[in-house]
Each structure stands twice: as structure tokens, then as C-alpha cells.
Amino acid sequence: GEAVNLLEGGLFTLKRNIIGQRHERAASAVSCSLLLLLGAVLSIRLRDRSPLVVYFWSFLLAIITLIIISSGLNLADDTPASVVVGMSVVWSGNALLLVVLLHSYRKLSRN
Numbered sequence: 001g002e003a004v005n006l007l008e009g010g011l012f013t014l015k016r017n018i019i020g021q022r023h024e025r026a027a028s029a030v031s032c033s034l035l036l037l038l039g040a041v042l043s044i045r046l047r048d049r050s051p052l053v054v055y056f057w058s059f060l061l062a063i064i065t066l067i068i069i070s071s072g073l074n075l076a077d078d079t080p081a082s083v084v085v086g087m088s089v090v091w092s093g094n095a096l097l098l099v100v101l102l103h104s105y106r107k108l109s110r111n
Contacts, residue, residue, distance in 0.1 A: 016083055020073045020090075027072075027090045031065045034097045041101060045108045061097060068093030 039058045046054055072089030075082060 019083070020086065023087050023090050024069060024073050027069045027094055028066070030094050031062070031069065031097060034094060034101055035062050035065070038097065038101045038104065041104045041108055045104060061100060065093040065097050068096070 035058060038061065039054065042054045042057055043051070046057075069090050072086050072092070075086035075089055
């Protein structure tokens with residue numbers, strides 16, 4: 001009775017943690033690719049500026065993205081709804097990065 005419920009609760013928590021870790025790692029891998037593309041677009045777009053300017057903006061966006069990804073994992077509680085919210089936050093970091101990348105590319109393609 002009680003031992004079975006405790007074991008089932010532990011298994012549910014373990015499954016939730018595994019799913020969260022998989023999403024966090026996948027989101028981190030996607031963000032690396034997006035940051036690489038963003039760095040290339042920014043270096044072309046800001047070619048008149050110092051390379052440190054490109055590094056600064058890329059680093060700032062990388063830190064913001066990683067903070068969003070890691071905080072999304074912390075939002076996931078025991079309820080299935082909060083797991084969905086947490087994983088949405090994990091992937092919203094990449095969505096933000098993609099919007100910045102597309103905006104920068106759009107400005108670059110106009111010139």
C-alpha cells in the first residue's frame with residue numbers, strides 16, 4: 001500500500017527529471033547552433049565595428065538564453081501542467097534567440 005505509493009511517486013519524479021534534463025540538453029544544443037549563426041550574421045552586419053562588439057552581443061544573448069533554459073527546468077513541479085510550463089520556458093529561450101537572429105538577418109539582407 002504505502003510503499004507502492006511512495007515508489008510510484010518516486011518513479012514519477014524520476015521520469016519528470018529525466019524528461020526535463022533531455023529537454024534542457026536538447027535546447028542547449030539548439031541554442032549553440034543558433035548562436036553560431038547569430039555570430040556570423042552579426043559579424044557581417046557589424047563589420048565596421050570592433051570584433052569585441054560582436055563578441056559582447058553574442059555573449060550577452062548566450063547568457064540570457066542559458067539563464068532562460070536553466071530556469072525553465074526549475075519551474076517544473078510535481079504537477080503535469082507545471083512540467084508543460086517549465087518545458088515551454090526552456091524552449092522559449094531558443095525562440096527568443098531565433099527572433100533576434102531572424103531580425104538581424106532581415107536587416108542584413110536589406111542592405
